[in-house]
Amino acid sequence: xxxxxxxxxxxxxxxxxxxxxxxxxxxxxxxxxxxxxxxxxxxxxxxxxxxxxxxxxxxxxxxxxxxxxxxxxxxxxxxxxxxxxxxxxxxxxxxxxxxxxxxxxxxxxxxxxxxxxxxxxxxxxxxxxxxxxxxxxxxxxxxxxxxxxxxxxxxxxxxxxxxxxxxxxxxxxxxxxxxxxxxxxxxxxxxxxxxxxxxxxxxxxxxxxxxxxxxxxxxxxxxxxxxxxxxxxxxxxxxxxxxxxxxxxxxxxxxxxxxxxxxxxxxxxxxxxxxxxxxxxxxxxxxxxxxxxxxxxxxxxxxxxxxxxxxxxxxxxxxxxxxxxxxxxxxxxxxxxxxxxxxxxxxxxxxxxxxxxxxxxxxxxxxxxxxxxxxxxxxxxxxxxxxxxxxxxxxxxxxxxxxxxxxxxxxxxxxxxxxxxxxxxxxxxxxxxxxxxxxxxxxxxxxxxxxxxxxxxxxxxxxxxxxxxxxxxxxxxxxxxxxxxxxxxxxxxxxxxxxxxxxxxxxxxxxxxxxxxxxxxxxxxxxxxxx
Amino acid sequence: xxxxxxxxxxxxxxxxxxxxxxxxxxxxxxxxxxxxxxxxxxxxxxxxxxxxxxxxxxxxxxxxxxxxxxxxxxxxxxxxxxxxxxxxxxxxxxxxxxxxxxxxxxxxxxxxxxxxxxxxxxxxxxxxxxxxxxxxxxxxxxxxxxxxxxxxxxxxxxxxxxxxxxxxxxxxxxxxxxxxxxxxxxxxxxxxxxxxxxxxxxxxxxxxxxxx
Numbered sequence: 001x002x003x004x005x006x007x008x009x010x011x012x013x014x015x016x017x018x019x020x021x022x023x024x025x026x027x028x029x030x031x032x033x034x035x036x037x038x039x040x041x042x043x044x045x046x047x048x049x050x051x052x053x054x055x056x057x058x059x060x061x062x063x064x065x066x067x068x069x070x071x072x073x074x075x076x077x078x079x080x081x082x083x084x085x086x087x088x089x090x091x092x093x094x095x096x097x098x099x100x101x102x103x104x105x106x107x108x109x110x111x112x113x114x115x116x117x118x119x120x121x122x123x124x125x126x127x128x129x130x131x132x133x134x135x136x137x138x139x140x141x142x143x144x145x146x147x148x149x150x151x152x153x154x155x156x157x158x159x160x161x162x163x164x165x166x167x168x169x170x171x172x173x174x175x176x177x178x179x180x181x182x183x184x185x186x187x188x189x190x191x192x193x194x195x196x197x198x199x200x201x202x203x204x205x206x207x208x209x210x211x212x213x214x215x216x217x218x219x220x221x222x223x224x225x226x227x228x229x230x231x232x233x234x235x236x237x238x239x240x241x242x243x244x245x246x247x248x249x250x251x252x253x254x255x256x257x258x259x260x261x262x263x264x265x266x267x268x269x270x271x272x273x274x275x276x277x278x279x280x281x282x283x284x285x286x287x288x289x290x291x292x293x294x295x296x297x298x299x300x301x302x303x304x305x306x307x308x309x310x311x312x313x314x315x316x317x318x319x320x321x322x323x324x325x326x327x328x329x330x331x332x333x334x335x336x337x338x339x340x341x342x343x344x345x346x347x348x349x350x351x352x353x354x355x356x357x358x359x360x361x362x363x364x365x366x367x368x369x370x371x372x373x374x375x376x377x378x379x380x381x382x383x384x385x386x387x388x389x390x391x392x393x394x395x396x397x398x399x400x401x402x403x404x405x406x407x408x409x410x411x412x413x414x415x416x417x418x419x420x421x422x423x424x425x426x427x428x429x430x431x432x433x434x435x436x437x438x439x440x441x442x443x444x445x446x447x448x449x450x451x452x453x454x455x456x457x458x459x460x461x462x463x464x465x466x467x468x469x470x471x472x473x474x475x476x477x478x479x480x481x482x483x484x485x486x487x488x489x490x491x492x493x494x495x496x497x498x499x500x501x502x503x504x505x506x507x508x509x510x511x512x513x514x515x516x517x518x519x520x521x522x523x524x525x526x527x528x529x530x531x
Numbered sequence: 532x533x534x535x536x537x538x539x540x541x542x543x544x545x546x547x548x549x550x551x552x553x554x555x556x557x558x559x560x561x562x563x564x565x566x567x568x569x570x571x572x573x574x575x576x577x578x579x580x581x582x583x584x585x586x587x588x589x590x591x592x593x594x595x596x597x598x599x600x601x602x603x604x605x606x607x608x609x610x611x612x613x614x615x616x617x618x619x620x621x622x623x624x625x626x627x628x629x630x631x632x633x634x635x636x637x638x639x640x641x642x643x644x645x646x647x648x649x650x651x652x653x654x655x656x657x658x659x660x661x662x663x664x665x666x667x668x669x670x671x672x673x674x675x676x677x678x679x680x681x682x683x684x685x686x687x688x689x690x691x692x693x694x695x696x697x698x699x700x701x702x703x704x705x706x707x708x709x710x711x712x713x714x715x716x717x718x719x720x721x722x723x724x725x726x727x728x729x730x731x732x733x734x735x736x737x738x739x740x741x742x743x
Binding site for chain 2: 430431433434436437438439440441443444447448449452453
């Protein structure tokens with residue numbers, strides 16, 4: 001019995017279509033009744049749309065504007081003790097659950113946080129974290145370190161010869177920047193801009209916790225409010241349609257820009273890092289930049305750690321509400337991670353056949369794009385569709401577990417596909433003729449070839465997907481209730497009712513749970529270091 | 532006898548036309564510049580590529596409908612003949628069963644073949660623990676085990692140093708001696724072809740010619 005090559009891909013595609021296509025259809029059917037001109041002239045919708053765009057643009061500008069000097073400073077100092085630890089720290093903000101980081105940010109920059117205490121002691125007016133300020137701060141906290149890593153990689157790719165040449169020619173720093181560093185940075189900027197903009201544009205947890213009322217609300221949060229507080233399905237559908245259109249535009253735009261990146265990155269990361277001796281003034285500016293950026297990333301993490309160790313620790317950790325939430329979080333995280341990886345493998349096994357064996361590169365990539373559905377249909381839009389679809393049939397909140405798993409697995413899917421694509425295609429390309437001539441396919445291929453070669457990247461993908469899902473506050477905010485809560489929702493509620501000590505312990509538990517999930521999945525599925 | 536009947540293949544604006552007959556136990560060397568289509572011809576015979584028209588016949592039967600693993604063909608490539616994560620024994624065993632389900636008789640045959648290529652006690656090593664020449668011997672052992680009547684050698688000696696290469700050529704001649712396959716080898720070194728006592732063919736202007 002030989003399963004045809006397209007079977008896994010079709011199955012994955014079918015599941016994705018069921019999970020995302022049906023809700024989309026439900027929205028489309030409902031959307032016919034919307035009076036578009038009146039909606040667009042509505043002051044509230046106008047303000048929400050404007051705010052979504054403005055905050056995303058400012059967040060992107062600030063994140064990149066700060067990441068460029070930090071990346072330059074780090075690349076000018078190729079060897080100082082702790083440099084690689086620092087770079088690892090910069091990727092931590094990607095894994096850490098959003099609510100947990102927000103808690104750390106509040107501990108540092110909140111009304112009674114370290115920063116404002118410090119300002120007050122200097123008799124400076126304390127800063128308010130809520131509203132645009134807080135949203136920008138949190139977005140920069142998440143995206144600046146990420147952008148720094150990407151840019152640093154581009155800078156590290158500059159061939160050493162260029163620096164030697166610049167030194168021989170006696171170029172001052174300004175011309176070195178213009179002729180060497182800027183050309184290396186420029187190719188990754190459009191894609192990075194598009195990605196950060198899209199992330200901030202659809203950001204939910206940050207805006208929900210740090211946004212202040214209707215003045216600082218994005219489309220995602222407005223959909224949530226329409227569904228959960230105003231019970232205004234019409235409003236939710238309207239906003240979902242607007243979001244859908246804007247996300248589609250963004251997606252097309254960033255796909256075009258990303259293609260531009262791929263074709264312009266010429267050099268590999270194998271080349272030696274920069275060898276250049278900057279002047280003393282430059283060095284001090286650089287060291288100062290690195291220190292400030294590191295403090296910015298490190299302080300909220302420290303704030304979290306300090307806050308966790310408080311007198312409520314034992315009470316919270318033995319609380320039945322906490323224990324139940326831990327169980328719910330574990331189940332959702334593990335099941336959505338496996339579902340996500342299964343969908344990705346299903347798609348990739350078929351696209352690999354299309355791309356490697358049949359040489360239909362373009363068709364394969366199109367199929368693979370199905371994994372990006374959540375970028376066009378962000379969680380709240382998907383949630384609106386699911387509401388419309390299921391409300392006439394059942395009590396939506398009693399299906400919370402399933403719905404949260406479905407949304408979370410689709411949310412992780414773009415990351416999972418991206419992580420597994422390269423190793424799968426590479427292994428496929430290298431061995432394709434041999435596999436064909438020996439007739440190793442389907443189940444034999446999976447068991448003898450793919451699984452042993454791919455279990456490490458699969459373990460990593462599972463770990464990342466589970467961590468993302470464990471930290472999710474979007475799907476659970478929409479579908480959670482007194483009957484079904486995960487740790488992020490519990491943390492959000494404890495923060496919201498100013499039970500900060502309990503919130504701190506909950507944040508600590510959630511962070512520990514994420515680290516545990518990450519390490520254990522990577523170990524159990526990925527196997528030991530041996531490949 | 533292997534017959535290439537008005538075989539046409541084109542890709543990316545290039546097109547080839549092959550017409551040739553090789554007897555059942557002949558050794559044929561295909562020469563030509565890089566990019567001339569030597570590997571294309573081997574890939575057509577092995578079934579990795581499908582021609583636009585024409586036919587490939589083995590003893591009068593068309594091979595075109597058969598997938599690569601069901602053709603009477605086995606191949607030795609320049610690189611990537613072995614899976615890096617499998618042992619020598621597993622790599623060779625895949626030649627007998629694609630799911631590695633071997634009975635005791637087959638396993639004994641496998642060990643005998645490893646003996647013959649001069650790798651008696653290496654069956655539990657992984658490719659990375661072997662030299663380049665030893666890796667090619669493992670791949671050759673698999674060809675010997677499969678006993679497919681058409682043996683395709685796609686520059687299997689090119690990546691080896693001079694001494695290893697000589698040893699490999701001798702071993703390959705041994706293998707050919709043993710089961711008398713119809714051999715098609717691609718090389719850009721005439722001396723390799725000479726050492727194998729091959730009939731020389733050349734691809735020029737996208738066609739196959741005899742070299743005298």
